[in-house]
Amino acid sequence: MNDRQNIQKLSIHKKAxxxxxxxxxxxxxxxxxxxxxxxxxxxxxxxxxxxxxPNHLGLGTSCPSTCFPTAAAMACSWDTELxxxxxxxxxxxxxxxxxxxxxxxxxxxxxxxxxxxxxEYFSEDPYLSGKLAAAYVRGIQANGTASCxxxxxxxxxxxxxxxxxxxxxxxxxxxxxxxxFEIAVKEGRPAAVMTAYNKVNGEYCNSSKRLVxxxxxxxWGFDGLVVSDWGGTYDKVASVKxxxxxxxxxxxxxxxxxxxxxMDGRLDENLVDESIYRQLSFSRAVRSAAVKDVDxxxxxxxxxxCAENSLVLLKNDGGALPLSFSERVALxxxxxRTPRYQGAGSSLVNPTFVDNIxxxxxxxxxxxxxxxxxxxxxxxxxxxxxxxxxxLAERAxxxxxxxxxxxxxxxxxxxxxxxxxxENQLNLLNALSALGKKIVAVLxxxxxxxxxxxxxxxxxxxxxxxxxxxxxxxxKALTGEIxxxxxxxxxxxxxxxxVSCHEIYNKYPYKMDYAEGIYVGYKYxxxxxxxxxxxxxxxLSYTTFSYTDAKAQRDGVAVTVTNTGSRDGAxxxxxxxxxxxxxxxxxxxxxxxxxxxxxxxxxxERVFIPFDEYTFRVWNARGACWSEGGTYLVSLGENSxxxxxxxxxxxxxxxxxxxxxxSYGEYFACRISxxxxxxxxxxxxxxADLMTEIYDLKYCKGFVAGLFALISRIYSRSKDELxxxxxxxxxxxxxxxxxxxxxxxxxxxxxxxxxxxxxGIRKIIFKR
Ligand code: BGC
Numbered sequence: 001m002n003d004r005q006n007i008q009k010l011s012i013h014k015k016a017x018x019x020x021x022x023x024x025x026x027x028x029x030x031x032x033x034x035x036x037x038x039x040x041x042x043x044x045x046x047x048x049x050x051x052x053x054p055n056h057l058g059l060g061t062s063c064p065s066t067c068f069p070t071a072a073a074m075a076c077s078w079d080t081e082l083x084x085x086x087x088x089x090x091x092x093x094x095x096x097x098x099x100x101x102x103x104x105x106x107x108x109x110x111x112x113x114x115x116x117x118x119x120e121y122f123s124e125d126p127y128l129s130g131k132l133a134a135a136y137v138r139g140i141q142a143n144g145t146a147s148c149x150x151x152x153x154x155x156x157x158x159x160x161x162x163x164x165x166x167x168x169x170x171x172x173x174x175x176x177x178x179x180x181f182e183i184a185v186k187e188g189r190p191a192a193v194m195t196a197y198n199k200v201n202g203e204y205c206n207s208s209k210r211l212v213x214x215x216x217x218x219x220w221g222f223d224g225l226v227v228s229d230w231g232g233t234y235d236k237v238a239s240v241k242x243x244x245x246x247x248x249x250x251x252x253x254x255x256x257x258x259x260x261x262x263m264d265g266r267l268d269e270n271l272v273d274e275s276i277y278r279q280l281s282f283s284r285a286v287r288s289a290a291v292k293d294v295d296x297x298x299x300x301x302x303x304x305x306c307a308e309n310s311l312v313l314l315k316n317d318g319g320a321l322p323l324s325f326s327e328r329v330a331l332x333x334x335x336x337r338t339p340r341y342q343g344a345g346s347s348l349v350n351p352t353f354v355d356n357i358x359x360x361x362x363x364x365x366x367x368x369x370x371x372x373x374x375x376x377x378x379x380x381x382x383x384x385x386x387x388x389x390x391x392l393a394e395r396a397x398x399x400x401x402x403x404x405x406x407x408x409x410x411x412x413x414x415x416x417x418x419x420x421x422x423e424n425q426l427n428l429l430n431a432l433s434a435l436g437k438k439i440v441a442v443l444x445x446x447x448x449x450x451x452x453x454x455x456x457x458x459x460x461x462x463x464x465x466x467x468x469x470x471x472x473x474x475x476k477a478l479t480g481e482i483x484x485x486x487x488x489x490x491x492x493x494x495x496x497x498x499v500s501c502h503e504i505y506n507k508y509p510y511k512m513d514y515a516e517g518i519y520v521g522y523k524y525x526x527x528x529x530x531x532x533x534x535x536x537x538x539x540l541s542y543t544t545f546s547y548t549d550a551k552a553q554r555d556g557v558a559v560t561v562t563n564t565g566s567r568d569g570a571x572x573x574x575x576x577x578x579x580x581x582x583x584x585x586x587x588x589x590x591x592x593x594x595x596x597x598x599x600x601x602x603x604x605e606r607v608f609i610p611f612d613e614y615t616f617r618v619w620n621a622r623g624a625c626w627s628e629g630g631t632y633l634v635s636l637g638e639n640s641x642x643x644x645x646x647x648x649x650x651x652x653x654x655x656x657x658x659x660x661x662x663s664y665g666e667y668f669a670c671r672i673s674x675x676x677x678x679x680x681x682x683x684x685x686x687x688a689d690l691m692t693e694i695y696d697l698k699y700c701k702g703f704v705a706g707l708f709a710l711i712s713r714i715y716s717r718s719k720d721e722l723x724x725x726x727x728x729x730x731x732x733x734x735x736x737x738x739x740x741x742x743x744x745x746x747x748x749x750x751x752x753x754x755x756x757x758x759x760g761i762r763k764i765i766f767k768r
Pocket of ligand 1: 346
């Protein structure tokens with residue numbers, strides 16, 4: 001008997017149970033069909049293997065593992081080979097720790113720099129995100145460990161992340177929010193894809209047959225496992241119908257929902273069988289090669305190499321860097337001693353070791369004269385610390401100032417409310433700059449900040465959140481032992497009001513209008529010629545490069561790159577394409593290829609950037625298909641604002657007019673939902689259902705709801721922002737998920753929340 005027949009023979013009672021995990025971090029198991037449980041673990045830049053208190057928020061402890069640079073940092077390397085190598089390291093650590101599937105990488109597009117989880121994602125550009133994600137996947141899976149890319153799809157805000165609805169047009173969906181996943185699926189072939197918590201155009205991603213079956217499986221040929229995000233199954237029956245195979249973590253009551261739906265004909269049993277079959281194939285396929293030992297030291301050194309290749313030199317006036325060994329260097333700033341090297345939430349790693357700039361500088365050949373903390377991490381003004389820093393700085397020729405965002409500003413389940421650095425850090429910078437000394441700023445944070453303070457600095461390095469060995473990498477860049485080669489994977493605007501979705505990003509808690517459409521990041525700034533602080537793709541080097549003899553060929557563009565300076569170094573050749581206009585709505589330049597090239601001083605290399613299936617395509621909303629035909633402008637550049645070569649490439653095939661050309665203003669304005677009259681809810685106005693957020697329970701009639709609302713208020717006052725936010729925005733279904741309740745008890749709970757206390761309690765206690 002074959003696997004499918006074996007599965008068919010199982011009772012529906014048994015089958016239904018296999019569609020949810022067997023524990024918090026384990027998939028389902030079934031002896032009868034030979035399916036073993038698979039252990040899953042976060043995450044994207046290091047393993048978070050929990051032996052006690054399992055949770056999806058990064059709370060509590062986890063076993064030590066290497067904390068590699070976060071995706072936001074690694075994206076600045078623009079180096080897919082390095083990404084693949086990082087993946088191999090993750091895969092090996094996973095195998096050693098008994099984990100068969102790594103929940104990562106995450107590749108959501110950075111629509112706004114305020115998204116609390118941007119540090120976990122690669123870029124504002126889907127092509128770069130997709131290529132890097134595919135590389136990670138290939139690496140992770142090289143030894144048989146599975147990779148699960150996430151969060152599919154259009155997940156770009158943390159506030160109310162489990163419930164909001166993204167209103168997005170088809171062209172934007174395809175080009176901006178799905179292309180990265182398409183590339184990762186086709187080129188990385190991940191074993192699994194995780195659905196996002198949010199809704200897209202009114203439908204939860206987890207219940208979307210269109211996203212999961214029609215697009216992911218049928219159009220892109222994905223044949224692996226589709227997993228829910230943790231607690232992100234909202235309607236179990238719709239989820240199975242959509243083609244989602246596994247609900248995580250274990251849910252005690254959803255099996256009953258599946259069983260009942262099959263029994264009364266609402267759900268086709270074949271769909272259940274297919275999901276089990278895919279799980280079975282998955283559990284057999286993911287068998288990591290045995291890894292008996294991990295060389296933690298070597299992994300930590302590799303993490304440093306990743307950081308070295310990701311540092312972005314944003315400014316270097318008059319060759320302020322690298323530092324000479326004679327100048328007296330004062331090191332100032334809390335981040336030099338207590339590094340920020342990762343973000344908070346489910347990706348939180350318990351590192352095997354953490355270095356810092358202070359320690360590394362002490363061991364370097366620099367003329368290091370001392371360290372001062374300078375400011376309090378959480379923003380409190382402290383005159384004493386500031387005075388001490390000034391006193392030290394007076395004795396120095398050069399101040400290395402370590403600035404950054406505090407931990408609470410970049411985390412899962414909350415977004416930033418502004419892009420500024422804490423005021424006390426800027427006050428310190430102002431005071432130091434009055435001394436007239438050379439200031440070199442090192443920035444530690446997971447993304448974009450307002451950078452207008454950099455006028456007071458001679459040089460700036462953006463270190464991002466560069467993992468457990470990032471401190472050493474920064475000092476190597478300061479001394480010139482390495483030459484920074486990172487390029488920004490996101491634009492730094494002059495001010496936050498310039499971000500294309502600025503006005504609408506946070507307008508409604510539960511609805512997000514993607515009115516800016518395809519105009520995200522540099523595509524917007526370039527289209528409207530908005531001046532920016534630092535463009536997408538930008539980064540300096542201690543050497544210089546020239547680009548000559550660029551030529552378009554049938555299958556790509558070639559150029560000779562020469563290192564014309566006196567130091568070895570790397571640059572990134574970037575290929576941008578502008579599709580026909582005005583027949584189709586286009587941005588003036590879209591990244592469609594890139595190549596990082598390392599050259600010794602004086603060395604030249606012919607670099608070739610091939611065209612691929614994504615180079616010449618535009619989503620044609622009228623025809624609901626990709627169209628290729630037209631005349632494309634292909635450019636090579638050092639960044640999205642500086643091109644050194646242009647050529648025209650014609651492609652055959654019809655161009656179907658999509659819509660009349662519009663100004664950006666018209667394009668934008670017609671896509672914002674009309675303002676809803678605000679309804680002031682009072683107690684008793686709301687009827688709780690499984691999707692009601694804990695925060696809203698205060699509007700329900702019942703005493704039980706009031707009790708939960710009270711607990712939520714207490715949490716809101718707690719100092720732990722992560723916990724408070726997560727608790728308040730959890731739907732009721734999520735809370736019940738972890739309890740061994742029967743569906744009748746869940747029903748009873750809702751009735752109790754809605755004021756039918758006795759009826760509800762009877763169902764909860766007597767289960768009838
Ligand atoms: C996150 C996922 C993560 C999961 C398990 C969720 O809250 O959104 O990215 O993999 O928890 O920790």
